[in-house]
Amino acid sequence: SQQGEEDPQALSIQEGENATMNCSYKTSINNLQWYRQNSGRGLVHLILIRSNEREKHSGRLRVTLDTSKKSSSLLITASRAADTASYFCATDGSNDMRFGAGTRLTVKP
Amino acid sequence: GAGVSQSPSNKVTEKGKDVELRCDPISGHTALYWYRQSLGQGLEFLIYFQGNSAPDKSGLPSDRFSAERTGGSVSTLTIQRTQQEDSAVYLCASRVQGLAAGTQYFGPGTRLTVL
Numbered sequence: 001s002q003q004g005e006e007d008p009q010a011l012s013i014q015e016g017e018n019a020t021m022n023c024s025y026k027t028s029i030n031n032l033q034w035y036r037q038n039s040g041r042g043l044v045h046l047i048l049i050r051s052n053e054r055e056k057h058s059g060r061l062r063v064t065l066d067t068s069k070k071s072s073s074l075l076i077t078a079s080r081a082a083d084t085a086s087y088f089c090a091t092d093g094s095n096d097m098r099f100g101a102g103t104r105l106t107v108k109p
Numbered sequence: 110g111a112g113v114s115q116s117p118s119n120k121v122t123e124k125g126k127d128v129e130l131r132c133d134p135i136s137g138h139t140a141l142y143w144y145r146q147s148l149g150q151g152l153e154f155l156i157y158f159q160g161n162s163a164p165d166k167s168g169l170p171s172d173r174f175s176a177e178r179t180g181g182s183v184s185t186l187t188i189q190r191t192q193q194e195d196s197a198v199y200l201c202a203s204r205v206q207g208l209a210a211g212t213q214y215f216g217p218g219t220r221l222t223v224l
Contacts, residue, residue, distance in 0.1 A: 035215075043152075045213070088151060
């Protein structure tokens with residue numbers, strides 16, 4: 001069964017704007033990861049944040065984690081048309097990872 | 110190879126036929142996962158292998174689905190008597206297991222179409 005739930009399901013923005021996607025989960029985790037999937041392609045790992053971390057940056061990506069609220073957010077700054085993809089959060093428990101349904105991001109040039 | 114590989118990349122089969130999907134994980138990765146992704150949907154966990162432990166089969170949707178992992182490396186996902194609702198992309202992932210397991214590395218997937 002799925003664990004993470006992304007919000008919104010779909011997001012459409014103009015190039016240059018920031019995009020924020022949220023993820024909520026239900027059980028305790030070791031870490032949380034964000035992945036990107038371009039249409040028809042495989043999953044690409046973006047960033048991992050551990051349960052004892054609150055914020056992490058990687059290039060134009062910023063991820064926050066609030067374990068008390070069981071939620072995470074992914075911020076993409078200065079978006080580009082090439083950022084158009086589906087974004088999934090994955091919660092990493094003791095043994096396995098569970099994925100949400102994803103947020104479909106469209107960045108219009 | 111450097112990454113997770115899967116074969117075939119595409120498989121078209123007729124309803125009722127059996128299919129086998131193959132996954133070659135990254136060498137040294139003890140954990141191997143199978144997921145299914147239907148069109149426009151998220152990833153659905155199917156099965157998880159960790160070393161020599163009994164696999165976690167809790168995600169398999171029916172007894173038509175089975176998987177094995179030989180020698181702790183290559184894995185085969187078998188779907189018997191395929192149905193049209195089995196049409197999806199089947200993704201395999203591997204990683205080093207443990208508390209600091211970190212990233213899963215995904216293969217490109219096998220797109221299964223059941224006619």
